[in-house]
Amino acid sequence: MLKLKKVKVIIIAIIGLSLNACITDSSKQEITSNKTSEAYEPTWESLSNHKETPEWFADAKMGIYFTWGVYSVPAYYSEWYPYFMYRKDGHPVEVYHREKYGDPKDFNYHDFVPKFTAEHFDAQNWAALFKDAGAKFAGPCAQHHDGFALWDSKVNPWNSLDKGPKQDLTGELGKAIKSEGLKFITTFHHARNAQRYASDPEHWGGYNSHFTYNPEYATASTDPEIAKLYGNIPEDEFNEYWFQQLKEVIDQYSPDIVWFDSWLNLIPEKHRQEFAAYYLNEAKKKNQEVVIAYKQNDLPKNLGVLDIEQGGKKDISESVWLTDVTLSNNSWSYVEEQTYKPAELVVRNMIDVWSKNGIVLLNCSPKANGIIPPEQRTILRNIGQWMRKHSEAVYETRPFDFYGFGDAKATDGHFGGQSATIEYTAQDGRFLKSKDGKFLYLFMLGKPEIGDKIEIRGLAKHDFYPEKGFKKITIMGSDVEAKWHFALRNFILTVPDSEMDDIATVFKIELN
Structure with missing residues (x-):
């Protein structure tokens, strides 16, 4: 009988602690909610x-x-x-x-x-x-x-x-x-x-x-x-x-x-x-x-x-x-x-x-x-x-670790930064990555020729090489795969036999 009472006391104590925890969590949520729902004041700090x-x-x-x-x-x-x-x-x-x-x-x-x-x-x-x-x-x-x-x-x-x-x-x-x-x-x-x-x-x-x-x-x-x-x-x-x-x-x-x-x-x-x-x-x-x-x-x-x-x-x-x-x-x-x-x-x-x-x-x-x-x-x-x-x-998408590569000269804009009318060519590339980190996208800002070798030193320096690497690289809009390899100093992508986009061809790189 005594043991039963002790068990009851323990159970009641546990319930009490649980309720207290719930109340505490609820209070915290209410405090957080109140904090985020506060009106903005007309001060830079607020x-x-x-x-x-x-x-x-x-x-x-x-x-x-x-x-x-x-x-x-x-x-x-x-x-x-x-x-x-x-x-x-x-x-x-x-x-x-x-x-x-x-x-x-x-x-x-x-x-x-x-x-x-x-x-x-x-x-x-x-x-x-x-x-x-x-x-x-x-x-x-x-x-x-x-x-x-x-x-x-x-x-x-x-x-x-x-x-x-x-x-x-x-x-x-x-x-x-x-x-x-x-x-x-x-x-x-x-x-x-x-x-x-x-x-x-x-x-x-x-x-x-x-x-x-x-x-x-x-x-x-x-x-x-x-x-x-x-x-x-x-x-x-x-x-x-x-x-x-x-x-x-x-x-x-x-x-x-x-x-x-x-x-x-x-x-x-x-x-x-x-x-x-x-x-x-x-x-x-x-x-x-x-x-x-x-x-x-x-x-x-x-x-x-x-x-x-x-x-x-x-x-x-x-x-x-x-x-x-x-x-x-x-x-x-x-x-x-x-x-x-x-x-x-x-x-x-x-x-x-x-x-x-x-x-x-x-x-x-x-x-x-x-x-x-x-x-x-x-x-x-x-x-x-x-x-x-x-x-x-x-x-x-989001920016990659470096924006890209190429020969185009970034002329100055009239209001700071660079001009919005830079003439890019097939020698210029830019990167974006998927938010989930599974894909990297390479945009070629011109029309590359079939068989061209696109060399990107920045990728060879990246932690993709040599342990991680890429699963495969395809041209967006088709299932055509591109051949690629890591050389001693460069990452090299070979443009496959496929139609290139007149505006900008995008290579989809699936990451390991």
Whole structure:
């Protein structure tokens, strides 16, 4: 009987300990849950808790946006048309405007707004095109430097629902793009829109204001509506206006990426912090993993993803980064007689970006009437065809221990890093690896000849040799195997008798 009581006591004690453990674990989980559910405060310290690179973004590899707005109406020179038309310095845009439309005092930039009609705009067609091109995220330049908003805005009277197209362009695009299974990006360039030199006549044309302030022109208008387009409002008021427009887009369209052009540093730190806290807290409510992209040093590295315009890094980066590049050779927006990069050039430069832990944001340029020109559509479809064929080697991959090899010279880009228009050849190769570590992918950035020997010293130095080695190497898109061996100093792959890809041939290496 005594023994039975002891057993009961032991059992009760064990149950008690188990319950206590459960309660303790539960408490720990609750504490952890509470910690992760805490709201972001508008301080860099609090905002640094944000994971700047979600897994889906690192997997995506490519997105598409488009520079499209009122500046697409004159379709001359570039999207900087409104900057140059008022400068009175003999710039080609000023000369062109006076010859075609008259004195800017009589025909202002806002007189182009009714001509921005977008009558052929088809959001679903655009979204399908972007998906067909291989993009995993897409969206509009929601507002450029010129102050015209491409969404249904109550804050900005110059918006696409009330004026011009009379459509909520961002809203329609958001629905269409998300319906195709893509993430949604909105880009913002409006930090530069403020008139920062109104009280300084010697610097009315200062570079940090998009519109030249001049009492002769509407850029100096004090009419409450016109002044908002040209940014002629007190700077404190403008900074709040900048923030309120971002809030509208976040509230109405829930973008997965908010991307900023240069000049974000002109917005006071307080407002940048308030934006980030608002966006991240709203995303948390919606269970969104979002990205904030920035240029130069405009945001802390642990908050956002760095974007390098029209270029890329020269070596592998520990952190994921972004580059925005054009399909066109000149303007970001549509202009008459525009010329374009071939798909081969675009894809090969994208591969180089991916090999260095980068993501590519391609820019296309629709016409004011809402038509994406056939030349651009052809390039995008050619890119997409290559992407589909090699999707396994592109999406959900990560950089290898070294990015690659070759003879191509990495010329400098205009905004840091290297150019986005490097001419690669069959002598240049780049690597990516599968996330599970089972495969290595070798991209040849040109068309190798059958029987060529591809020598890669870096692989001979790697721990693949001699113990591990490879199981087999095949050309993606076929079952053709390639012969290979480790020499004393090099790894040597012999190009097999098989059709090579005109853009970039990919060798799939199965690892032991």
